[in-house]
Structures are given as structure tokens and as C-alpha cells.
Amino acid sequence: MLNLRRLAGVVLSAIAVSVSSAAPERREINGVDYHLLKTSPESVEIVWKGATDEPLRTFPQAKEYLEATGRTVETLMNGGIFEPGGIPSGLLIQSGKELNPVNRRDGKGNFFLKPNGIFLISKDGAAVIDTTEYPGKHASIRCAVQSGPLLLRNSRIHPAFNADSESRLHRNGVGVTKDGKVLFVMSDRRSPKLPNLHEFASLFLELGCADALFLDGDLSQMRSGGELDKYSNQFGSIIAVMKPAD
Template sequence: MKRLLLLLSACMLPATAAPEKKIIDGVTYHLLSAKPSQIRMVWKDAKGGQIETFPQAVAHLASEKETPETIMNGGIYEPGGIPSGLLIQDGRELTPLNPRNGKGNFFLKPNGIFLIGDKGAAVIDTTEYPPAGVKVTQAVQSGPLLLRRGIIHPEFRAGSPNRLHRNGIGVAKDGTVVLAMTDIRSPKYPNLHEFAKLFADLGCEDALFLDGDISQMRSGEALGKPSGPFGSFIAVVKEVKPADEAP
């Protein structure tokens, strides 16, 4: 009963603003839900310069007249901060799809793509890209897939001892985007099977692993504090209501 209450509480995530901290099965998570229209990928500025830190991401979004509420680092990247696979920012493909084989989490097939298109948000298998009839405006490729159509990645083992700090992103059945990251000070970390199950318990049928030890999710004053370099960012921006909806 206690686990059921925890999961039901976790599913009632805040609609943007600051992430909510929840303890589930002994793991402390930062959880946040947002509308697809609030998601922005951030890697390059208007002049083509690379955006590497949280303050730079905030400055870029401000220059685009956007107000970031929460920013989380994006997918796995190569030396020099180059995304390991597809990166689409505001409708522009900045790095291409990477279907190659290799070692490490990114290449643990199936890997996948989180995207925002004219039909909403989705997480798909890399082999399913590009989705037919969808105009993609934001996308990031990473790996492995955590969930696809409600099925946990076949390589994950429930009893795996590989427990690490992790972050990921999923899409709930109603189209809501769900961001999740373990707390760096959590007394316990999840293995990949448990991390995938978290997204399933939060109502997601599809979810994608983003990164590991370096992962950060920031909101409020923390957005402006110095940070180390990252390869890309996923921002949740303040929703702008039409004038006729303003209070």
C-alpha cells in the first residue's frame, strides 16, 4: 500500500515551475511534467556559437524572449560537447542521425530519439526516424531506450548491480512530457531496469535515457549559477497564454 501511495503521488507531478522531489523505492528523484509546447532544445546560439553552460542556455533563451523555468542537460555527447546523434533545435538539424554501432550506453540498441513535432511529443526507436507525416521542431538522440510501447529495454536486468545517477525523459499517454533525474545525494540509485520502471509507473509508454554521472536539473536561482560544460540542454519554458486568457 505504501508503494502504491508513493506512485500515485509521484504521478501528480507539477505542471512546470520547479521540479518536485520524491522518494520512490528508496531513490530520491526530481520529477517534472510539461506540455510539449514548452520544450526547447538548446545547443547553438543565433550566431552558431556553442552553448555549453546553464547560464549560457538561460541567456540564449532570454534573447529568444523565452523564460526558462527548468533546464536539464540533454543526451550523450562526444569530446568537444558535440551531441552523439541527432539534434534538432527550433526546426534546424544541427547534428545528423547516428545509426552506427559502438560501445557504451548511447549504442545499446535499441537507442532512440525524443522529439517534439507538429503532432506533439514522442519517444521513438532510432530506426523509426523520421516519423511519417511529422514536422519535427525539437529532437535529441540518446540511448538506450528505456521504454518503447510500454516494454522495458530487453537488455535490462531487474537485479543489475549497476546503480548510478541518471536522467531521462518520457512521454505520458496523454502526451505530457515527463522529466526525471535522480538526486545526486540520494542514498540509493536505480539500475536501468528500475529507472525504466519509474517512467512506466509515471504513466509513460515511451522513455529515453539521457545521461549519467554529470546530470543536472536546475530551476529558479540555480539556473544562473556557473556550471561545467554540457553537450546540449532540454529547457522547459514558461507558457505564454494568449491575450484573451490573461487574468
């Protein structure tokens, strides 16, 4: 029987992250500096296009678009891998509308390292699923983004990941905890040590997630507060954590 507390020779310890509607928490875990934000599915939005049907691309543009609806943006983070022009590499659902179809093709690069997956918010809450499972039982999907590779599915680390890999890079991802909360994680670019993919997946397991998805790499950013209005990298989809409605 698989012992999830001892996987690939790494002893996993429980790390608590409180549910927050504020700024991300900065923590050093296993020698890597991370930004962590745990929130409820109701607070999460995924956007790609604005009111003029043009890609939003940057954090200031996404904030302006979202706050025009009367709500307040608390945190923004880039979403999944994208193609030139900011076109998502796979599925993108925004406000209940499919703006880009699911991508089941084979190819090169992280997005196509099968199994890849989809992060979604539906009427039943948040989920990270294998692309081959889409849409499955998930009806009335409010927002979704496809990326890859899957980090975790049913508490199992992606079979292609190597615990001894020397590929240590800046990364961000999203997981869903066993109690249904959404957990966003990004390494700190200035961390003296960066994670390989196996370590990044293991972190989500440590933090109570059974399912998690890699979002992107070197250009990843997570910002809150006054930082939201500053120039950001250009992205495809953008994930927002909104202030709960009164």
C-alpha cells in the first residue's frame, strides 16, 4: 500500500495554510521560498478577454476589467501556458462561456507532458482533473483553464517526474485541498533554491491537496494590494482572487 507520508524517500510533514481573502503568505518550505494563498472557490475568477473581446494580457488590464463589475480584486496570478498573442494553449472558460476549446493533441513542452489537466470552478466547487476526464460530471462550469503537466491526481505524483532532477526553475501552480479549498502556490524568483517538478508536486501533497496542476514557469507572477496597478509581464489567462461580496 502506498504510504503518502513517505514518497520517493521524502518524508512529508503537515504544513498548515489558513484560508485567506487577503494577500499571499510568504513561507520557506524545504529550502524554497514560496508565496501561498488558500481561498474559497467562490472568490476565484479566470479571465482572458475583456469587454472589447481583446486579450487582457496584463494585471492592470485584468484589474480594471474585473473591478468594472463592482467587485474588488485582492490578488492576481498568471494562469496556464499560452501561445503567441496570449492565446491559451487549451481550454479557457470565462464567466460560463467557452472562449477556447479543450486541447487533446500531442506535442512538445510542459503543456503536452501527459497527463495534463484542467483547473475548473463549477456549481459543485473547485476541481483539478485529467484532460481525458473532461467534462465528465462537471456541469455548469463557471471558469476553467487547461495547462500541463498535472502535478497530482488522486494524491499521486506525475509518473514522469524525477525526484533527483536538476531542473530547478521558477514555477507556479494551483491545487484543490481535500476540503474543497483552492490553493495557489508560486516560488519566489529570488529564492536561493528553486524546486524541481517532483518537489513542487510533493509540496501540494504536503499542503493537503489530492489534485494539483502546473500553470507556468519563468514569467510567473502573483501580486496583491498596490502592486496590482504596476506593470506586469504579459500573460494569456489571468486568475483573480476577489474580495467576497457583501
